[in-house]
Amino acid sequence: MKNSDELYLSAREAAAELAISPATLYAYVSRGLIRSEPTPDSRKNRYRAEDVRALKERRVPSPEPRGLRSFDADLPVMDTEISTITEEGAIYRGVNCVDLAENDTLEHTATLLWDVSGVDPFAPDNQPEISEEMRTIAGAARRAAPIDRAIAVLALAASADPRAFTRAPDGRAMVGARIVRLLVATMLNAEASAEPLHQQVARVWAADNKHAPDLIRRALVLLADHELNASTFTARCAASTGLNLYDAVIAGLAALKGPKHGGAGVLASQLVKTLVDRDVAPVVRERVALGERFAGFGHGVYKRGDPRAQSLLNALSRAGAPRKFTREVPERIAEATGEFVNIDYALAVLVHALRLPAGSELALFAMARSVGWIAHASEQLQFGKLIRPRARYVGPAPGRRTGGS
Secondary structure: OOOOOOOEEOHHHHHHHHOOOHHHHHHHHHOOOOOEEEOOOOOOEEEEHHHHHHHHHHHOOOOOOOOOOOOOOOOOOOOOOOEEEEOOEEEEOOEEHHHHOOOOOHHHHHHHHOOOOOOOOOOOOOOOOOOHHHHHHHHHOOOOOHHHHHHHHHHHHHHHOOOOOOOOHHHHHHHHHHHHHHHHHHHHOOOOOOOOHHHHHHHHHOOOOOOHHHHHHHHHHHOOOOOOOHHHHHHHHHHHOOOOHHHHHHHHHHHHOOOOOOOHHHHHHHHHHHHOOOOHHHHHHHHHHOOOOOOOEOOOOOOOOOHHHHHHHHHHHHOOOOHHHHHHHHHHHHHHHOOOEOHHHHHHHHHHHHOOOOOHHHHHHHHHHHHHHHHHHHHHHHHOOOOOOOOOOOOOOOOOOOOOO
Protein backbone atom coordinates (compact mmCIF):
# COMPACT_ATOMS: atom_id res chain seq x y z
CA MET A 1 0.00 0.00 0.00
CA LYS A 2 1.29 3.44 -0.87
CA ASN A 3 2.49 5.37 2.21
CA SER A 4 1.73 2.28 4.31
CA ASP A 5 4.05 3.35 7.11
CA GLU A 6 2.62 6.82 7.40
CA LEU A 7 -0.21 7.98 9.61
CA TYR A 8 -2.29 9.66 6.90
CA LEU A 9 -3.40 9.10 3.32
CA SER A 10 -4.56 11.61 0.72
CA ALA A 11 -8.13 11.42 -0.57
CA ARG A 12 -6.90 9.83 -3.79
CA GLU A 13 -4.83 7.23 -1.93
CA ALA A 14 -7.64 6.39 0.50
CA ALA A 15 -10.21 6.02 -2.29
CA ALA A 16 -7.82 3.86 -4.31
CA GLU A 17 -7.05 1.65 -1.32
CA LEU A 18 -10.75 0.97 -0.76
CA ALA A 19 -11.61 0.89 -4.47
CA ILE A 20 -14.35 3.47 -3.96
CA SER A 21 -15.27 6.86 -5.40
CA PRO A 22 -14.39 10.12 -3.61
CA ALA A 23 -18.11 10.60 -2.86
CA THR A 24 -18.23 7.28 -1.02
CA LEU A 25 -15.08 8.20 0.88
CA TYR A 26 -16.73 11.42 2.05
CA ALA A 27 -19.82 9.44 3.08
CA TYR A 28 -17.61 7.18 5.22
CA VAL A 29 -16.11 10.26 6.84
CA SER A 30 -19.54 11.77 7.55
CA ARG A 31 -20.55 8.55 9.32
CA GLY A 32 -17.45 8.55 11.48
CA LEU A 33 -15.93 5.46 9.87
CA ILE A 34 -12.80 7.31 8.73
CA ARG A 35 -11.25 10.24 10.59
CA SER A 36 -10.01 13.19 8.57
CA GLU A 37 -8.40 16.55 9.26
CA PRO A 38 -7.00 19.43 7.21
CA THR A 39 -3.39 19.10 6.11
CA PRO A 40 -1.06 21.64 7.74
CA ASP A 41 -0.05 23.36 4.51
CA SER A 42 -3.13 23.24 2.26
CA ARG A 43 -6.92 23.30 2.17
CA LYS A 44 -7.14 19.59 1.40
CA ASN A 45 -7.99 16.96 3.99
CA ARG A 46 -5.94 13.94 4.93
CA TYR A 47 -7.32 10.63 6.18
CA ARG A 48 -6.22 8.32 8.98
CA ALA A 49 -4.49 5.32 7.42
CA GLU A 50 -5.42 3.02 10.29
CA ASP A 51 -9.12 3.76 9.75
CA VAL A 52 -8.81 3.04 6.03
CA ARG A 53 -7.03 -0.26 6.74
CA ALA A 54 -9.61 -1.26 9.36
CA LEU A 55 -12.46 -0.51 6.97
CA LYS A 56 -10.74 -2.42 4.21
CA GLU A 57 -10.46 -5.46 6.47
CA ARG A 58 -14.20 -5.31 7.16
CA ARG A 59 -14.90 -5.19 3.43
CA VAL A 60 -12.65 -8.10 2.37
CA PRO A 61 -14.86 -10.82 0.85
CA SER A 62 -15.08 -14.10 2.69
CA PRO A 63 -14.13 -17.36 0.89
CA GLU A 64 -17.82 -18.06 0.38
CA PRO A 65 -19.52 -16.14 -2.45
CA ARG A 66 -21.44 -13.07 -1.37
CA GLY A 67 -23.83 -11.26 -3.67
CA LEU A 68 -23.66 -7.96 -1.82
CA ARG A 69 -20.64 -6.45 -0.11
CA SER A 70 -22.20 -6.23 3.35
CA PHE A 71 -25.46 -5.85 5.24
CA ASP A 72 -23.70 -3.82 7.94
CA ALA A 73 -25.64 -0.57 8.55
CA ASP A 74 -22.41 1.39 8.10
CA LEU A 75 -21.35 0.04 4.71
CA PRO A 76 -22.95 0.59 1.28
CA VAL A 77 -24.11 -2.45 -0.68
CA MET A 78 -25.07 -0.82 -3.99
CA ASP A 79 -24.70 2.41 -5.93
CA THR A 80 -27.50 4.97 -6.20
CA GLU A 81 -27.87 8.54 -7.39
CA ILE A 82 -30.99 9.14 -5.29
CA SER A 83 -29.94 9.77 -1.69
CA THR A 84 -27.36 9.30 1.02
CA ILE A 85 -27.19 9.89 4.76
CA THR A 86 -24.94 12.37 6.54
CA GLU A 87 -24.81 13.58 10.14
CA GLU A 88 -26.64 16.70 8.92
CA GLY A 89 -29.51 14.65 7.54
CA ALA A 90 -30.52 12.70 4.45
CA ILE A 91 -29.37 14.17 1.14
CA TYR A 92 -31.89 14.01 -1.71
CA ARG A 93 -29.90 14.23 -4.97
CA GLY A 94 -27.54 16.74 -3.40
CA VAL A 95 -30.14 18.66 -1.35
CA ASN A 96 -30.37 18.28 2.43
CA CYS A 97 -33.85 17.07 3.40
CA VAL A 98 -33.87 19.34 6.47
CA ASP A 99 -33.33 22.40 4.28
CA LEU A 100 -35.91 21.14 1.79
CA ALA A 101 -38.49 20.69 4.55
CA GLU A 102 -38.43 24.38 5.42
CA ASN A 103 -40.61 25.34 2.47
CA ASP A 104 -41.09 22.51 -0.03
CA THR A 105 -43.91 20.03 -0.54
CA LEU A 106 -43.89 16.27 -0.92
CA GLU A 107 -44.85 16.73 -4.58
CA HIS A 108 -41.80 18.88 -5.29
CA THR A 109 -39.63 16.47 -3.31
CA ALA A 110 -40.94 13.65 -5.49
CA THR A 111 -39.94 15.40 -8.70
CA LEU A 112 -36.47 15.90 -7.23
CA LEU A 113 -36.05 12.27 -6.13
CA TRP A 114 -37.55 10.97 -9.39
CA ASP A 115 -35.25 13.29 -11.36
CA VAL A 116 -37.94 14.58 -13.73
CA SER A 117 -38.07 17.96 -15.43
CA GLY A 118 -39.78 17.37 -18.78
CA VAL A 119 -43.21 16.53 -17.34
CA ASP A 120 -45.31 17.51 -14.33
CA PRO A 121 -46.22 14.25 -12.59
CA PHE A 122 -48.61 16.06 -10.26
CA ALA A 123 -50.51 17.93 -12.94
CA PRO A 124 -54.19 18.20 -11.97
CA ASP A 125 -55.33 15.78 -14.68
CA ASN A 126 -52.89 12.98 -13.76
CA GLN A 127 -55.33 11.15 -11.51
CA PRO A 128 -55.33 7.43 -10.64
CA GLU A 129 -57.56 5.01 -12.50
CA ILE A 130 -60.00 3.46 -10.02
CA SER A 131 -61.99 0.37 -10.94
CA GLU A 132 -65.24 -0.79 -9.38
CA GLU A 133 -63.34 -3.68 -7.78
CA MET A 134 -60.96 -1.20 -6.14
CA ARG A 135 -63.88 0.83 -4.79
CA THR A 136 -65.49 -2.31 -3.43
CA ILE A 137 -62.30 -3.36 -1.65
CA ALA A 138 -61.74 0.13 -0.25
CA GLY A 139 -65.29 0.22 1.08
CA ALA A 140 -65.05 -3.23 2.64
CA ALA A 141 -61.74 -2.29 4.31
CA ARG A 142 -62.92 1.16 5.41
CA ARG A 143 -62.34 0.38 9.09
CA ALA A 144 -59.09 -1.50 8.57
CA ALA A 145 -55.71 0.03 9.35
CA PRO A 146 -54.83 2.56 6.61
CA ILE A 147 -51.73 0.65 5.50
CA ASP A 148 -53.65 -2.64 5.19
CA ARG A 149 -56.41 -0.94 3.21
CA ALA A 150 -53.80 0.59 0.91
CA ILE A 151 -52.12 -2.76 0.26
CA ALA A 152 -55.48 -4.31 -0.66
CA VAL A 153 -56.44 -1.53 -3.06
CA LEU A 154 -53.01 -1.23 -4.67
CA ALA A 155 -53.04 -4.97 -5.40
CA LEU A 156 -55.76 -4.27 -8.00
CA ALA A 157 -54.51 -0.90 -9.19
CA ALA A 158 -51.97 -2.00 -11.81
CA SER A 159 -54.70 -3.83 -13.71
CA ALA A 160 -56.76 -0.63 -13.82
CA ASP A 161 -53.86 1.54 -15.05
CA PRO A 162 -53.15 0.88 -18.76
CA ARG A 163 -49.74 2.57 -18.44
CA ALA A 164 -48.60 0.73 -15.33
CA PHE A 165 -45.78 -1.09 -17.14
CA THR A 166 -44.29 1.85 -19.05
CA ARG A 167 -40.50 1.79 -19.39
CA ALA A 168 -40.03 5.48 -20.16
CA PRO A 169 -38.50 7.41 -17.19
CA ASP A 170 -41.01 10.27 -17.52
CA GLY A 171 -43.80 7.74 -17.89
CA ARG A 172 -42.74 6.03 -14.68
CA ALA A 173 -42.83 9.39 -12.91
CA MET A 174 -46.41 9.90 -14.09
CA VAL A 175 -47.32 6.42 -12.80
CA GLY A 176 -45.55 7.25 -9.54
CA ALA A 177 -47.66 10.34 -8.97
CA ARG A 178 -50.85 8.36 -9.60
CA ILE A 179 -49.70 5.79 -7.05
CA VAL A 180 -48.96 8.43 -4.41
CA ARG A 181 -52.30 10.14 -4.95
CA LEU A 182 -54.12 6.81 -4.77
CA LEU A 183 -52.20 5.78 -1.66
CA VAL A 184 -52.98 9.00 0.20
CA ALA A 185 -56.65 8.99 -0.79
CA THR A 186 -57.06 5.34 0.20
CA MET A 187 -55.44 5.87 3.58
CA LEU A 188 -57.69 8.87 4.24
CA ASN A 189 -60.85 7.05 3.06
CA ALA A 190 -61.27 9.91 0.58
CA GLU A 191 -61.46 10.51 -3.16
CA ALA A 192 -58.21 11.09 -5.06
CA SER A 193 -57.56 14.80 -5.52
CA ALA A 194 -55.17 17.31 -7.08
CA GLU A 195 -55.13 19.24 -3.79
CA PRO A 196 -51.63 19.37 -2.23
CA LEU A 197 -51.07 16.14 -0.34
CA HIS A 198 -50.31 17.71 3.03
CA GLN A 199 -53.46 19.80 2.80
CA GLN A 200 -55.53 16.71 2.06
CA VAL A 201 -54.19 15.00 5.17
CA ALA A 202 -54.70 18.09 7.34
CA ARG A 203 -58.25 18.63 6.07
CA VAL A 204 -59.33 15.06 6.83
CA TRP A 205 -57.42 14.42 10.05
CA ALA A 206 -56.85 17.83 11.68
CA ALA A 207 -59.23 20.35 10.13
CA ASP A 208 -59.43 22.52 13.26
CA ASN A 209 -55.69 22.97 13.78
CA LYS A 210 -54.19 25.93 11.91
CA HIS A 211 -50.65 24.55 12.29
CA ALA A 212 -51.51 21.12 10.88
CA PRO A 213 -50.89 21.74 7.15
CA ASP A 214 -47.37 23.11 7.62
CA LEU A 215 -46.35 20.55 10.23
CA ILE A 216 -47.63 17.65 8.13
CA ARG A 217 -45.92 19.11 5.04
CA ARG A 218 -42.61 19.24 6.91
CA ALA A 219 -42.95 15.67 8.21
CA LEU A 220 -43.76 14.28 4.76
CA VAL A 221 -40.70 15.90 3.18
CA LEU A 222 -38.39 14.73 5.98
CA LEU A 223 -39.65 11.15 5.62
CA ALA A 224 -39.69 10.94 1.81
CA ASP A 225 -36.49 8.90 1.52
CA HIS A 226 -33.67 7.58 3.66
CA GLU A 227 -31.32 5.72 1.38
CA LEU A 228 -31.36 1.90 1.54
CA ASN A 229 -33.51 1.18 4.61
CA ALA A 230 -35.34 -2.13 4.99
CA SER A 231 -38.53 -1.17 3.14
CA THR A 232 -36.64 0.57 0.33
CA PHE A 233 -34.36 -2.42 -0.14
CA THR A 234 -37.46 -4.62 -0.24
CA ALA A 235 -39.03 -2.39 -2.88
CA ARG A 236 -35.82 -2.45 -4.94
CA CYS A 237 -35.61 -6.24 -4.73
CA ALA A 238 -39.22 -6.52 -5.89
CA ALA A 239 -38.62 -4.10 -8.76
CA SER A 240 -35.49 -6.00 -9.80
CA THR A 241 -37.67 -8.99 -10.67
CA GLY A 242 -39.48 -6.87 -13.26
CA LEU A 243 -42.55 -5.97 -11.21
CA ASN A 244 -44.38 -2.73 -11.92
CA LEU A 245 -44.23 0.24 -9.54
CA TYR A 246 -47.57 -0.57 -7.91
CA ASP A 247 -46.29 -3.96 -6.78
CA ALA A 248 -42.94 -2.52 -5.68
CA VAL A 249 -44.80 -0.07 -3.42
CA ILE A 250 -46.87 -2.93 -1.98
CA ALA A 251 -43.60 -4.68 -1.07
CA GLY A 252 -42.38 -1.52 0.62
CA LEU A 253 -45.62 -1.13 2.57
CA ALA A 254 -45.42 -4.68 3.90
CA ALA A 255 -41.83 -4.20 5.08
CA LEU A 256 -42.60 -0.81 6.62
CA LYS A 257 -45.17 -2.27 9.02
CA GLY A 258 -42.55 -3.99 11.18
CA PRO A 259 -41.96 -2.65 14.72
CA LYS A 260 -38.25 -2.21 13.98
CA HIS A 261 -39.04 0.09 11.04
CA GLY A 262 -42.12 2.26 10.40
CA GLY A 263 -44.07 0.52 13.13
CA ALA A 264 -41.70 2.03 15.70
CA GLY A 265 -43.70 5.27 15.51
CA VAL A 266 -46.72 3.51 17.00
CA LEU A 267 -44.56 2.25 19.88
CA ALA A 268 -43.19 5.76 20.39
CA SER A 269 -46.76 7.04 20.61
CA GLN A 270 -47.37 4.61 23.47
CA LEU A 271 -44.45 6.22 25.29
CA VAL A 272 -45.94 9.68 24.71
CA LYS A 273 -49.33 8.55 26.02
CA THR A 274 -47.69 7.08 29.11
CA LEU A 275 -46.05 10.40 29.89
CA VAL A 276 -49.08 12.64 29.33
CA ASP A 277 -50.12 12.57 32.99
CA ARG A 278 -46.83 11.52 34.58
CA ASP A 279 -43.56 13.22 35.45
CA VAL A 280 -40.81 12.38 33.01
CA ALA A 281 -37.88 11.73 35.37
CA PRO A 282 -39.46 8.90 37.45
CA VAL A 283 -40.71 7.08 34.34
CA VAL A 284 -37.29 7.28 32.69
CA ARG A 285 -35.52 6.07 35.86
CA GLU A 286 -37.94 3.16 36.22
CA ARG A 287 -37.55 1.98 32.65
CA VAL A 288 -33.79 2.35 32.69
CA ALA A 289 -33.63 0.34 35.93
CA LEU A 290 -35.67 -2.42 34.28
CA GLY A 291 -33.38 -2.42 31.24
CA GLU A 292 -36.16 -1.33 28.89
CA ARG A 293 -35.49 0.46 25.62
CA PHE A 294 -37.27 3.64 24.58
CA ALA A 295 -39.05 3.50 21.23
CA GLY A 296 -38.13 6.53 19.17
CA PHE A 297 -34.60 6.80 20.55
CA GLY A 298 -31.32 5.61 19.09
CA HIS A 299 -30.54 5.05 15.42
CA GLY A 300 -28.40 2.64 13.45
CA VAL A 301 -26.86 5.44 11.38
CA TYR A 302 -27.23 8.71 13.33
CA LYS A 303 -24.94 8.34 16.31
CA ARG A 304 -25.31 11.94 17.52
CA GLY A 305 -29.01 12.42 16.94
CA ASP A 306 -31.43 12.43 14.01
CA PRO A 307 -31.51 15.88 12.33
CA ARG A 308 -34.95 15.12 10.88
CA ALA A 309 -36.34 14.61 14.36
CA GLN A 310 -34.87 17.85 15.64
CA SER A 311 -36.25 19.76 12.67
CA LEU A 312 -39.76 18.46 13.30
CA LEU A 313 -39.58 18.93 17.09
CA ASN A 314 -38.38 22.52 16.64
CA ALA A 315 -41.31 23.22 14.33
CA LEU A 316 -43.70 21.63 16.82
CA SER A 317 -42.27 23.78 19.59
CA ARG A 318 -42.81 26.93 17.54
CA ALA A 319 -46.41 25.80 16.93
CA GLY A 320 -47.04 25.53 20.66
CA ALA A 321 -46.56 21.81 21.34
CA PRO A 322 -45.78 21.09 25.02
CA ARG A 323 -42.15 21.63 25.94
CA LYS A 324 -42.40 18.43 27.96
CA PHE A 325 -42.43 16.44 24.72
CA THR A 326 -40.33 18.64 22.44
CA ARG A 327 -37.46 19.17 24.90
CA GLU A 328 -37.73 17.49 28.31
CA VAL A 329 -38.39 13.90 27.25
CA PRO A 330 -35.59 13.85 24.63
CA GLU A 331 -33.12 15.45 27.06
CA ARG A 332 -33.97 13.14 29.98
CA ILE A 333 -33.75 9.98 27.90
CA ALA A 334 -30.50 11.05 26.25
CA GLU A 335 -28.98 11.78 29.67
CA ALA A 336 -30.09 8.41 31.04
CA THR A 337 -29.30 6.18 28.08
CA GLY A 338 -26.95 8.03 25.73
CA GLU A 339 -29.49 7.47 22.95
CA PHE A 340 -30.77 10.48 21.05
CA VAL A 341 -34.21 11.15 19.65
CA ASN A 342 -35.09 9.86 16.19
CA ILE A 343 -37.83 10.63 13.68
CA ASP A 344 -40.19 7.97 15.10
CA TYR A 345 -40.50 9.87 18.40
CA ALA A 346 -40.91 13.21 16.62
CA LEU A 347 -43.68 11.69 14.50
CA ALA A 348 -45.38 10.41 17.66
CA VAL A 349 -45.27 13.92 19.16
CA LEU A 350 -46.77 15.30 15.94
CA VAL A 351 -49.65 12.83 16.13
CA HIS A 352 -50.24 13.72 19.80
CA ALA A 353 -50.03 17.49 19.29
CA LEU A 354 -52.42 17.50 16.30
CA ARG A 355 -54.71 14.83 17.82
CA LEU A 356 -54.43 12.71 14.70
CA PRO A 357 -56.15 9.29 14.55
CA ALA A 358 -54.52 6.31 16.23
CA GLY A 359 -52.09 4.60 13.89
CA SER A 360 -51.58 7.66 11.71
CA GLU A 361 -47.85 7.62 12.53
CA LEU A 362 -47.41 4.63 10.25
CA ALA A 363 -49.78 6.02 7.64
CA LEU A 364 -47.90 9.32 7.40
CA PHE A 365 -44.62 7.43 7.17
CA ALA A 366 -46.00 5.29 4.33
CA MET A 367 -47.45 8.26 2.42
CA ALA A 368 -44.08 10.00 2.49
CA ARG A 369 -41.80 7.02 1.95
CA SER A 370 -43.80 5.83 -1.06
CA VAL A 371 -42.04 8.64 -2.94
CA GLY A 372 -38.65 7.15 -2.07
CA TRP A 373 -39.75 3.62 -2.94
CA ILE A 374 -40.86 4.78 -6.38
CA ALA A 375 -37.54 6.56 -6.92
CA HIS A 376 -35.50 3.49 -5.98
CA ALA A 377 -37.75 1.04 -7.83
CA SER A 378 -37.51 3.19 -10.96
CA GLU A 379 -33.73 3.34 -10.67
CA GLN A 380 -33.58 -0.44 -10.24
CA LEU A 381 -35.84 -0.99 -13.25
CA GLN A 382 -33.54 1.28 -15.22
CA PHE A 383 -30.53 -0.82 -14.14
CA GLY A 384 -32.35 -3.90 -15.42
CA LYS A 385 -30.52 -6.29 -13.09
CA LEU A 386 -31.92 -8.84 -10.65
CA ILE A 387 -30.84 -8.36 -7.04
CA ARG A 388 -29.79 -11.83 -6.01
CA PRO A 389 -27.49 -11.88 -2.95
CA ARG A 390 -25.85 -15.08 -1.77
CA ALA A 391 -25.90 -16.38 1.79
CA ARG A 392 -22.73 -17.33 3.65
CA TYR A 393 -23.33 -20.96 4.61
CA VAL A 394 -22.41 -21.75 8.23
CA GLY A 395 -24.22 -25.08 8.61
CA PRO A 396 -22.84 -28.63 8.74
CA ALA A 397 -20.16 -29.59 6.24
CA PRO A 398 -21.41 -31.16 2.98
CA GLY A 399 -21.66 -34.95 3.01
CA ARG A 400 -23.60 -35.29 6.25
CA ARG A 401 -25.98 -38.26 6.26
CA THR A 402 -29.36 -38.49 7.96
CA GLY A 403 -31.33 -41.50 9.20
CA GLY A 404 -30.15 -44.86 10.51
CA SER A 405 -27.04 -46.79 9.53
